[in-house]
Amino acid sequence: MAWAYWITGPGHGEIRPVSVPEPAADEVLVRTLRSGISRGTESLVHAGRVPPSQYAAMRAPFQEGDLPGPVKYGYLSVGLVERGPDELVGRTVFCLHPHQTAYVVPAGAVVPVPEGVPVARAVLAGTVETAVNALWDAPPLLGDHVTVVGAGLVGCCVARLAVGVPGVRVTLVDTDPGRAAVAAALGAGFAGPDADPGHSDLVVHTSATGAGLRRALGLAGPEGTVLDLSWYGDRPVSLPLGEAFHSSRLTLRSSQVGAVAPARRDVRSHRDRLALALDLLRDPVFDVLLTGCSPFGELPAVLARIAAGELPGLCHSIDYQEP
CATH class of the missing domain: 3.40.50.720 (NAD(P)-binding Rossmann-like Domain)
Incomplete structure (x- = not known):
């Protein structure tokens, strides 16, 4: 059993229990440490302002439900692999997964966070x-x-x-x-x-x-x-x-991140691009972009405040290690 944030309708969200399956041989069980809020996209999804023509294009990896909602949405997650292939167990990884305390995904869906990149900074990988x-x-x-x-x-x-x-x-x-x-x-x-x-x-x-x-x-x-x-x-x-x-x-x-830029599409995959982003985050200057953090239990209120313009800043992250 785990807990996930769901947008239940325009302007409303809540934390719901979700079942986490047993991981198969080619899957990993990730225990979330931090997730980041994408202010622009998640605010539009929260407010129900995604045009119906873009529902399919804006579908996030591992999204559950359909736009405009109820929908489990988000894509900046950093966690610890608790079960899976030996080379990944115990590694801190980044995954394009919605806000959820634990989840099971294919092993190929996670990218290890390089040494020297702290968990808090790793949530910037998607950006x-x-x-x-x-x-x-x-x-x-x-x-x-x-x-x-x-x-x-x-x-x-x-x-x-x-x-x-x-x-x-x-x-x-x-x-x-x-x-x-x-x-x-x-x-x-x-x-x-x-x-x-x-x-x-x-x-x-x-x-x-x-x-x-x-x-x-x-x-x-x-x-x-x-x-x-x-x-x-x-x-x-x-x-x-x-x-x-x-x-x-x-x-x-x-320019839209859903597809690799044409200049590199034949030689770089989405995974290559994400691995490069994580490597670039060895630069400690990126810490200036981390401007707020709240415990997971406050996520519904936090996202509502961000969508309403009441919580300014750059990257606001969610901490899963607090009760």
Whole structure:
């Protein structure tokens, strides 16, 4: 027997008991240590704002139930393998599994967490994987100016990876001046809502707002690319494509982590990409993105507060080691 978080309907969730089967020879029993909340996607799922046309596309690995609910949803889980193949027993692993105290999955569904990556930081693996895929979709070139609009968790992860490219200058843009300190810790510059960071060769948009995407288009230099990582759910977005979009020959493209970027699809699997993300998390600077933690029993209230905008921060994680 274990316990899992279920979204029971728009704006409501609860913790329910679930049965955990005996693991087969090619499966593992994982006891959860931490899970992370994906603020953007999980807030939209919690609020029932996933368009019906996207129910299948937004289905999470090991999801139970169907959108809009009741549904068991989530995908940032770190735990300890208690039973399974000898090489995995006792290992800390990452799995794209919903919020649940224990679960059984195929052994191939878990990726060991490297030495030197603490459990708390390992919950960022899914988000860093999104950032890796984005920079595979639109890799910055030497000497580029990369601007990231939206200093949320995804935007910060993109910025941290981009600053590692030699000669690349990175600026984070956000309406919250408090994110300037985070940007500095990540090695990036910062621009507030009224500042002009200058035209960019590559603009990555992660704010999940129409205003943010419009600003991203305005920051792209001639022949520049705007890469949109945001997902808007059922909200329409209007863009000023009658301005410099055509005369500057701008490119607006999407990036989504559900598929490996075409540039690497023939040589990297989803597992390879996730293993790379976990390896990149050896960088202790990512700890600046861990801004809150609550015990599992408080998850229904925590997710409701996040969805309502009442609990600000970057990565809020759930601790399963407290009663």
